[in-house]
Amino acid sequence: MMKVMSGNEAVALAVKLARVGVVGIYPITPQTTIIEELAEMRARGELSADIVRVESEHSAMAVTLGAAVSGVRSFTATSSQGLLYMHEMVWWTSGSRAPLVMVVATRAVGAPWNIWNENTDFMSERDSGWIMAFASTPQEALDLTLQAFRISEDPRVFLPVMVGMDGFILSHTKTNVFIPSQEDVDNFIPPRRQPYVIDPETKESMGNIFPPIYYMKLRQSIHEAITNSEEVIKEVGREYNKISPLGDYGTLNVSYKLDDADYAVVTMGAWSLDAMEAVDKLRENGLNVGLYRVRYIRPWSEKEIRENLGDKRAILVVDRATSLGRGGPLYLELKSTLNIPIKGVVTGLGGVSVGKRDFYSLISRFVEEARYSEVGGVEWYYPGEVKEVELGTPRTAH
Amino acid sequence: MESSLEIRFHGRGGQGVVTAANVLAEAASLENMFSSAFPIYGAERRGAEIESYCRISRTQIRETSPIEEPDVVVILDPTLLKISNPLRGLRKDGKVVINWKGASPSVGFKTYTVDATGIALELKLVKSGWPLVNIVMLGALVKATGVPSLESLKMAIGQEFSGNLGELNKRAVELSFERTFEVEQIVA
Amino acid sequence: MTMRMMGMALGNNVALIVVAGCSSVIQGMGPKNSYGYPALNIAFAAGPAAASGMWRAFKQRNKDVTVVVWAGDGGTADIGFASLSGAAERNENFIYVCVDNEAYMNSGGQRSGSTPHGAVTPTTPEGKKENKKELLFLMLDHHVPYAATASVGYPHDLMDKLRRAKTIEGFRYLQVLTPDPYGWLFDPSRTAEVGKLAVQTCYWPLLEVVNGRVQVSNESLHCLRKETRRPLRDFLSVQGRYKRLNDQDYKELESYVDYTWDRILKLMRT
Amino acid sequence: MSLEYQVFPVSTPAEGAGGKTGNWRTVRPVVTDRCIGCNACFLWCPEGTIGVVGRKAKVYYEYCKGCGVCANVCPVKAIEMVMEQ
Numbered sequence: 001m002m003k004v005m006s007g008n009e010a011v012a013l014a015v016k017l018a019r020v021g022v023v024g025i026y027p028i029t030p031q032t033t034i035i036e037e038l039a040e041m042r043a044r045g046e047l048s049a050d051i052v053r054v055e056s057e058h059s060a061m062a063v064t065l066g067a068a069v070s071g072v073r074s075f076t077a078t079s080s081q082g083l084l085y086m087h088e089m090v091w092w093t094s095g096s097r098a099p100l101v102m103v104v105a106t107r108a109v110g111a112p113w114n115i116w117n118e119n120t121d122f123m124s125e126r127d128s129g130w131i132m133a134f135a136s137t138p139q140e141a142l143d144l145t146l147q148a149f150r151i152s153e154d155p156r157v158f159l160p161v162m163v164g165m166d167g168f169i170l171s172h173t174k175t176n177v178f179i180p181s182q183e184d185v186d187n188f189i190p191p192r193r194q195p196y197v198i199d200p201e202t203k204e205s206m207g208n209i210f211p212p213i214y215y216m217k218l219r220q221s222i223h224e225a226i227t228n229s230e231e232v233i234k235e236v237g238r239e240y241n242k243i244s245p246l247g248d249y250g251t252l253n254v255s256y257k258l259d260d261a262d263y264a265v266v267t268m269g270a271w272s273l274d275a276m277e278a279v280d281k282l283r284e285n286g287l288n289v290g291l292y293r294v295r296y297i298r299p300w301s302e303k304e305i306r307e308n309l310g311d312k313r314a315i316l317v318v319d320r321a322t323s324l325g326r327g328g329p330l331y332l333e334l335k336s337t338l339n340i341p342i343k344g345v346v347t348g349l350g351g352v353s354v355g356k357r358d359f360y361s362l363i364s365r366f367v368e369e370a371r372y373s374e375v376g377g378v379e380w381y382y383p384g385e386v387k388e389v390e391l392g393t394p395r396t397a398h
Numbered sequence: 399m400e401s402s403l404e405i406r407f408h409g410r411g412g413q414g415v416v417t418a419a420n421v422l423a424e425a426a427s428l429e430n431m432f433s434s435a436f437p438i439y440g441a442e443r444r445g446a447e448i449e450s451y452c453r454i455s456r457t458q459i460r461e462t463s464p465i466e467e468p469d470v471v472v473i474l475d476p477t478l479l480k481i482s483n484p485l486r487g488l489r490k491d492g493k494v495v496i497n498w499k500g501a502s503p504s505v506g507f508k509t510y511t512v513d514a515t516g517i518a519l520e521l522k523l524v525k526s527g528w529p530l531v532n533i534v535m536l537g538a539l540v541k542a543t544g545v546p547s548l549e550s551l552k553m554a555i556g557q558e559f560s561g562n563l564g565e566l567n568k569r570a571v572e573l574s575f576e577r578t579f580e581v582e583q584i585v586a
Numbered sequence: 587m588t589m590r591m592m593g594m595a596l597g598n599n600v601a602l603i604v605v606a607g608c609s610s611v612i613q614g615m616g617p618k619n620s621y622g623y624p625a626l627n628i629a630f631a632a633g634p635a636a637a638s639g640m641w642r643a644f645k646q647r648n649k650d651v652t653v654v655v656w657a658g659d660g661g662t663a664d665i666g667f668a669s670l671s672g673a674a675e676r677n678e679n680f681i682y683v684c685v686d687n688e689a690y691m692n693s694g695g696q697r698s699g700s701t702p703h704g705a706v707t708p709t710t711p712e713g714k715k716e717n718k719k720e721l722l723f724l725m726l727d728h729h730v731p732y733a734a735t736a737s738v739g740y741p742h743d744l745m746d747k748l749r750r751a752k753t754i755e756g757f758r759y760l761q762v763l764t765p766d767p768y769g770w771l772f773d774p775s776r777t778a779e780v781g782k783l784a785v786q787t788c789y790w791p792l793l794e795v796v797n798g799r800v801q802v803s804n805e806s807l808h809c810l811r812k813e814t815r816r817p818l819r820d821f822l823s824v825q826g827r828y829k830r831l832n833d834q835d836y837k838e839l840e841s842y843v844d845y846t847w848d849r850i851l852k853l854m855r856t
Numbered sequence: 857m858s859l860e861y862q863v864f865p866v867s868t869p870a871e872g873a874g875g876k877t878g879n880w881r882t883v884r885p886v887v888t889d890r891c892i893g894c895n896a897c898f899l900w901c902p903e904g905t906i907g908v909v910g911r912k913a914k915v916y917y918e919y920c921k922g923c924g925v926c927a928n929v930c931p932v933k934a935i936e937m938v939m940e941q
Contacts, residue, residue, distance in 0.1 A: 002427065004423050004427045004433060021642075022642050022643055024635070024639065052635075052638050053676070055668055055671065055672030056672070058631055058669070059634075059635030059638075059669050059672055062629075062631075062632035062633075062635035062638075062639065063635045063638045065636060065639065066603070066635065066637060066638065066640040066643070067639035067640065067646075068639070069626055069640075070601070070626075070640045070644060070647075071643055072642070072646045074639065074643075088629050088631075089629065092629050095865060097864050097865065158864075168436070173434055173436035173462070174423050174433075174434065174435040174436065175433065175434035175435070176432055176433065176434075195862070195864045196866045198601055199624055199649070199651070200599050202624060203623070203624050203869050204866050204868055205621060205623075205626070205866065205868070205869075206625070206865055206867075207626065208604075208619050208625070208627050208867055210865060218863045220863075221863035271463075273459075274461055277460050277461060355461065355466075356461060356463070590904055619867040619868070621869060622869055738900075741899045741900065773924070774923045774924060774925065775923060775924025775925050775927060775928040775937070777900075777923075777925050778900050778925060
């Protein structure tokens with residue numbers, strides 16, 4: 001069935017279709033309408049999940065974890081400051097090897113206050129031991145959320161999964177979404193599996209002090225579960241394609257007009273679509289460029305990336321996030337994967353609007369540069385309309 | 399319609415600018431077109447100037463940024479003409495659909511006027527003291543562009559609003575469709 | 587000690603959530619543990635929230651399991667208070683046991699919000715200047731169906747209270763005074779005795795509040811009148827942590843006890 | 857697919873998981889004839905290493921840390937704390 005819905009509505013629907021049992025909810029823009037929608041579904045009697053309206057994001061994750069280790073499929077969602085406040089529990093959840101799913105509608109991080117889109121919050125959890133996927137459309141937000149439950153509960157993985165989507169740009173944009181039937185989803189996501197259950201019958205405990213070697217083994221095991229999840233993700237994607245006619249899953253990341261391209265641009269999330277428009281236009285004008293969209297940050301598919309980008313003359317990585325003092329996180333990840341000239345661009349922070357024209361000018365300028373010189377380094381790009389900003393002057397303390 | 403249509407709505411926070419774009423997107427989707435609708439991303443404040451956007455296309459929509467060069471501008475509150483520039487970036491052959499009563503304004507574009515406030519008051523479509531003109535304006539928009547059909551629009555309204563509110567809004571778009579005046583383009 | 591008493595009182599159908607503290611350590615090292623209960627060990631501020639998720643999970647699975655959160659006074663009064671307050675306000679269905687040894691004993695006995703006035707700790711070498719946080723009263727202000735205090739000096743009373751708590755639905759709060767020989771500086775063999783002295787001198791009131799109705803436990807009935815209270819000095823003098831106590835501090839502690847009992851009397855009348 | 861690499865932070869109950877705490881002891885409780893089998897020591901023992909068997913208290917020395925709580929709570933002073941040899 002097709003329906004016009006926002007990214008947040010699509011996620012809420014996925015949670016319902018996945019027959020989640022417990023949801024920990026705490027409001028934060030721009031994720032809030034996910035949990036509002038879930039609460040309304042519950043009030044209308046369409047959702048059997050128990051909704052726990054907690055007092056902080058830290059608790060939202062703790063509720064979700066508590067339910068997950070006690071044998072029930074669980075879900076939560078957050079953004080920005082909320083994710084940072086939850087940080088401790090994000091690690092506790094992966095360390096517990098607790099299968100569960102969280103959606104992050106991305107947003108800039110304070111100070112100062114800024115509610116608009118930026119992926120730094122999501123990217124800052126790269127080290128925390130979660131499987132991390134990032135959507136580019138409301139459709140993909142629904143699809144990846146459904147697949148997340150299946151991946152998370154696969155015995156080869158048994159890890160939490162985080163699905164990101166651009167705040168407002170996806171979370172609040174209504175567009176056509178294909179909804180798989182409940183029956184198809186039921187067949188797609190088998191009954192819950194998890195590595196252990198806290199239950200008086202099993203008497204198993206979780207998380208007491210482990211000796212150093214055992215702890216390190218556990219960390220290595222999580223690392224290996226993430227790298228090995230690549231096959232699981234592809235397998236789950238291929239199965240999902242059977243229930244969704246629009247599905248393009250089966251690979252971790254997505255290539256667009258890359259095969260014969262000399263130069264490539266690498267992006268993540270919603271603006272990849274604008275970048276595709278720019279690539280089309282550039283090709284019309286005789287520039288041989290293609291696009292590579294990163295869909296999975298963790299696992300980071302070195303093999304797939306080398307296969308798709310390894311033969312390019314140079315690549316341009318456009319980040320909507322920062323690792324301050326180092327550049328964009330995607331740029332850094334690609335630098336450590338490929339041995340070819342790579343230039344990084346950081347832009348779109350805090351809601352700065354970047355459209356197809358910006359991609360057009362960024363890519364064409366980059367190709368020009370790369371043809372005649374060695375490219376590299378990180379550029380902070382401001383779109384044409386952004387005027388000179390007047391900032392406060394520093395004062396010395398007395 | 400050409401292959402695609404970009405529509406920008408202007409109004410004030412609380413007037414239902416966002417809902418109007420959403421309902422339009424739903425109506426277009428009922429005719430098997432691709433559509434996307436989104437507000438200007440930010441804090442919602444009653445009374446402040448608000449924009450929302452709707453793209454309708456026969457092919458998949460790949461743009462995610464706000465519409466800067468619309469084909470159609472829909473103005474829910476005519477006072478906005480004085481305090482801001484809702485016509486910015488409008489294409490030369492673009493259209494303006496405006497909530498207006500009396501002698502037509504001269505804005506330099508092909509213009510459609512409808513007394514949406516009058517229709518809303520007539521049907522008692524009032525919420526928190528404000529006449530609900532958002533859906534009413536869609537009737538005029540359909541008249542101006544032919545996309546989507548009035549039938550699809552009414553169906554989308556039925557999906558968005560239940561009960562009496564749905565019926566009233568359906569009636570409202572019928573009335574506004576009838577009472578929309580086309581003003582000849584006046585070149586300034 | 588308290589853990590064993592709970593075992594006797596609650597039976598087998600129990601799942602524990604252990605918040606960071608001594609109880610995370612005394613389980614021993616994985617992959618084995620010394621508890622007879624399934625336990626989820628979790629970070630400091632997450633216990634009550636994790637319990638909220640856990641009991642709902644058991645409900646979804648149609649299992650009748652009593653969920654118990656086991657936390658220290660630091661995890662309760664300080665870092666975990668927001669999470670505790672949230673769960674209490676939502677009237678989540680579990681028992682919260684605060685093992686109150688009046689300091690961060692697992693990290694070396696530093697002061698917590700639950701440390702009493704005058705006590706010397708590694709972070710208050712001059713003696714704490716503030717009074718103990720009124721956790722019981724704070725919990726009562728959350729309209730919880732059950733709240734009680736107990737002391738390891740009186741195990742039967744403690745077990746009775748746990749058994750009663752088990753029969754009630756909703757959020758149940760039990761704060762157990764557990765004298766710590768190393769932080770309070772007394773001979774470990776006198777643990778039970780110190781726990782009794784705290785009650786006899788009326789420093790630690792034993793009571794039970796069921797749906798707002800206050801019941802002072804037998805061991806504390808003599809505290810209702812000031813004349814029948816045993817002198818506070820008998821409790822303080824057996825502990826090394828009060829070595830810096832001057833006369834003014836002593837008066838402060840005495841008036842703290844008076845204040846506590848005045849408040850209890852007021853609650854009994856309403 | 858082999859799951860050998862999978863490790864989980866799970867533990868199962870086992871006696872003595874905390875280590876044989878008996879060798880922490882410098883003094884040991886010794887039950888004398890005065891014992892009346894009242895269970896007070898059993899009730900208060902922090903480690904669960906003393907119990908009444910046949911109306912007489914019996915200490916499980918493997919895990920007893922020698923804290924002396926039992927001797928202290930005994931109403932008839934039937935437990936003596938003796939230095940370990």
